[in-house]
Amino acid sequence: MLSQRKTRFRGVSLALVAGLLSACGAQNLTVTEAVIPPPLMDPQPYRIAVQYSEGMYDYTHKEEMLGNKQWTIKLGAANKRVYDQILVKLFDDVSFLGPSEPVPENQYDLVLRPSIQAFEFAIPQQSRTEAYTVWIRYQIEVFNRFGTRVGAWPINAYGKSGAERFEGEAAIQRAAVLAMRDAAALLTIRVAAQATRAANDKRGGPDDPALAEGAEPADLAIIDGDASVAETTDNGGEDPNPTIESAEKLRYE
Amino acid sequence: MSNLRRLLAALTATGLGLGGCVTAKLEDSKQATTGISSGESIVVMPKSYHLGNETERSFTECIGQKLTKGSSGLSVMPNEQFVDALFPWFEPRTAPTDTKSLPKLMQRPGVAERIAETGVRYIVWLDGTTDRTGGGGSLSCAAGPGGGGCFGFTWWETDADYEASVWDLKRLENAGSVSAEVSGTSYMPAIVIPIPLIARTQTAACTNLADSLQAFITGDEST
Numbered sequence: 001m002l003s004q005r006k007t008r009f010r011g012v013s014l015a016l017v018a019g020l021l022s023a024c025g026a027q028n029l030t031v032t033e034a035v036i037p038p039p040l041m042d043p044q045p046y047r048i049a050v051q052y053s054e055g056m057y058d059y060t061h062k063e064e065m066l067g068n069k070q071w072t073i074k075l076g077a078a079n080k081r082v083y084d085q086i087l088v089k090l091f092d093d094v095s096f097l098g099p100s101e102p103v104p105e106n107q108y109d110l111v112l113r114p115s116i117q118a119f120e121f122a123i124p125q126q127s128r129t130e131a132y133t134v135w136i137r138y139q140i141e142v143f144n145r146f147g148t149r150v151g152a153w154p155i156n157a158y159g160k161s162g163a164e165r166f167e168g169e170a171a172i173q174r175a176a177v178l179a180m181r182d183a184a185a186l187l188t189i190r191v192a193a194q195a196t197r198a199a200n201d202k203r204g205g206p207d208d209p210a211l212a213e214g215a216e217p218a219d220l221a222i223i224d225g226d227a228s229v230a231e232t233t234d235n236g237g238e239d240p241n242p243t244i245e246s247a248e249k250l251r252y253e
Numbered sequence: 254m255s256n257l258r259r260l261l262a263a264l265t266a267t268g269l270g271l272g273g274c275v276t277a278k279l280e281d282s283k284q285a286t287t288g289i290s291s292g293e294s295i296v297v298m299p300k301s302y303h304l305g306n307e308t309e310r311s312f313t314e315c316i317g318q319k320l321t322k323g324s325s326g327l328s329v330m331p332n333e334q335f336v337d338a339l340f341p342w343f344e345p346r347t348a349p350t351d352t353k354s355l356p357k358l359m360q361r362p363g364v365a366e367r368i369a370e371t372g373v374r375y376i377v378w379l380d381g382t383t384d385r386t387g388g389g390g391s392l393s394c395a396a397g398p399g400g401g402g403c404f405g406f407t408w409w410e411t412d413a414d415y416e417a418s419v420w421d422l423k424r425l426e427n428a429g430s431v432s433a434e435v436s437g438t439s440y441m442p443a444i445v446i447p448i449p450l451i452a453r454t455q456t457a458a459c460t461n462l463a464d465s466l467q468a469f470i471t472g473d474e475s476t
Contacts, residue, residue, distance in 0.1 A: 037337040040363045131302075158346070160302045162310065178345075185341030 027069040029169040031078050034180040036085045039188045044195045046109035047093040053115035054099050056080040061119040065126070073121070073172065079136070079180060083114055086184040090191045106145055109199040113141040117154075121172060132171035134159045134179045140187070148204030153190050157183035273452030275437035277461050283429040285421065287472030293374035294328035295320065295470065296335045300380040301345040308379045308415070312459060316379065316417070319463030325471045330373055338367055355425040374423055375470055381415035383455040386436075392443050403443035412436045413458035417466055431469050433462040 059075040088094050097103065103111055118137040124130055138155040159178030161171045202208055289295070297317045299308040317329045336343045342358060349358055359365045388409030395401055416432040437452025 037340040039340055040338075040342065040361075040367055042362060129306075158303075160307070160345075162307060182344065182346055185344040185347055188341045189347065 026072060027169065028072045028074070029173060030074045030076065031173050031176045033078050034082050034177040036082055036181060036184045038089050039086065041090070041188060041192055043090055043092050044191060045092050046195065046199050047095075047107070048087070048091045048110045048112060049095045049097050049103060049108040050083070050087055051097045051101070051103070051111060051113050052080050052083070052099060053113065055116045056083070056114060057099070059116055059119070061121075063121075065123075071121075073119070073176070075119070075176065079116060079138070082180045082184055083187070086187055087112070090188060091195075103147070105147065109145055110195065111143040111147075113143070115139055121175065123172070130162055132161045132175045134172065134175040136176070136179045136183060138183060142198050144198060144201040144203065144205075146204035148201070150198050150201045150203060151194070153194070155183050155186050155190070157186060273437050273439040273450045275435060275452050275454055275457050277457055278434040279432070279461050279465055281429065281431040281465055281469055283469065285424065285426055285428045287419070287421070287428050287470050289327065289374055289470055292372055294330050294372045295375040295377055296330045296332050296373050297377045297379060298332050298335075298343070298348075300378055301348050303345050304350065306382055308381055309383065309455075312383070312415070312455060313379055315456075315459040316377070316463050316466070319459060320467055323467065325467055327467060327470060328372075330371060335371060335373060338371055339364065352420055352425065352427045355420070355422070359425065368422055374421065375428070376420045376422060377466060378418045378420065379415060380418070381413070383411055383413040383458070386410045386412050392441060392447065402445040403447050404445075406440070406442045408438055408440045410436065410438050411452060411454045413454040415458050415462055417462060419466070419469060429469065431462060431465045433458045433465070435461065
């Protein structure tokens with residue numbers, strides 16, 4: 001009788017310990033794919049090549065929260081698939097190149113290189129609200145037909161999901177999907193405002209203004225946000241003015 | 254024993270059937286004449302989460318459903334369908350924040366045509382939430398080998414404050430707004446079993462706001 005009680009007590013203790021461990025344990029989730037509707041915009045008449053960074057093919061975010069679980073959020077290729085969906089609608093002719101594939105010279109009006117710079121999220125215990133939020137920071141490097149890097153478009157996407165309908169993993173998934181949709185909306189607006197300017201950039205080519213006799217050095221910060229982008233992005237804190245660190249050349253092979 | 258059980262069952266049923274006290278205040282402010290034709294519809298949208306707390310999805314759906322009911326029921330387009338049809342111009346980040354930006358939005362390629370295709374004449378922007386504002390009392394429950402029970406009394410107050418702004422997409426102007434402020438106190442006495450007397454403030458706000466909106470939109474324009 002006594003040994004039976006001891007066995008039962010051990011069982012209960014083990015269950016309690018297992019429960020406590022799972023409360024402080026790991027939380028793994030995979031973000032589902034975001035479906036992006038076709039944008040209400042005519043495609044730009046350019047041939048572009050898209051060369052994703054390695055992170056766009058398989059992205060995993062790991063974060064250990066103080067006093068909470070270790071979160072592992074697997075986005076996989078979800079970001080790439082969002083960009084795939086939107087870019088083919090934004091341009092007349094889109095080719096996708098592998099991360100290390102050589103870029104054929106003079107074949108494209110623009111070469112875009114999207115990458116993920118950062119992923120962050122917040123849960124209600126941190127924000128002291130009922131919301132689950134996700135931020136994804138992308139950067140798209142832009143090269144003209146001569147392989148000169150003419151700009152970098154930052155895309156700071158944000159998604160928020162209330163705890164009313166979704167809890168925990170489902171809420172983070174929903175917020176991530178909304179952030180990716182936000183990125184698609186921002187990219188659409190940026191392309192409409194700036195693609196023509198980037199595609200007509202002559203730096204690095206035979207008509208480079210810097211090659212003209214007595215010309216001043218080229219102004220590197222040529223792609224800046226126009227009024228429409230500034231207006232639509234003010235609310236979300238998006239920087240409408242992309243920066244250019246240097247006029248790098250795209251490596252042709 | 255069976256009499257006690259019957260009494261408890263009756264008390265529970267009474268509690269579930271009754272509700273707490275609710276007071277409602279409705280206001281509307283009309284800035285233009287309104288009216289809607291048979292081929293026109295409306296869309297109910299929550300305020301963007303970029304501009305603060307988003308209205309509960311359940312409340313937005315409730316308003317949408319109630320507006321379709323009754324003799325002057327309106328045709329309501331699901332907001333996800335409207336937002337998808339106009340991507341990317343009605344996303345949380347890009348949606349217009351006032352009627353001054355409507356003319357510029359309508360000039361964008363395809364926007365006016367797509368809105369005409371949807372048949373949406375009015376956008377109803379919902380702003381507000383239901384919050385618990387106070388409470389008190391105490392209630393404790395205990396269980397033993399012979400059974401369990403709860404004893405005590407607790408109460409709490411909830412405020413449901415919502416405002417609906419009505420934009421006329423035909424005239425590109427703000428037609429006005431309707432607001433509902435509903436507050437209520439819920440009670441939970443417990444004698445062996447807890448008997449909740451819930452004040453359904455959000456439901457009351459939804460019903461009152463939807464009724465007022467229906468009258469506001471069907472309004473006074475001869476169509």
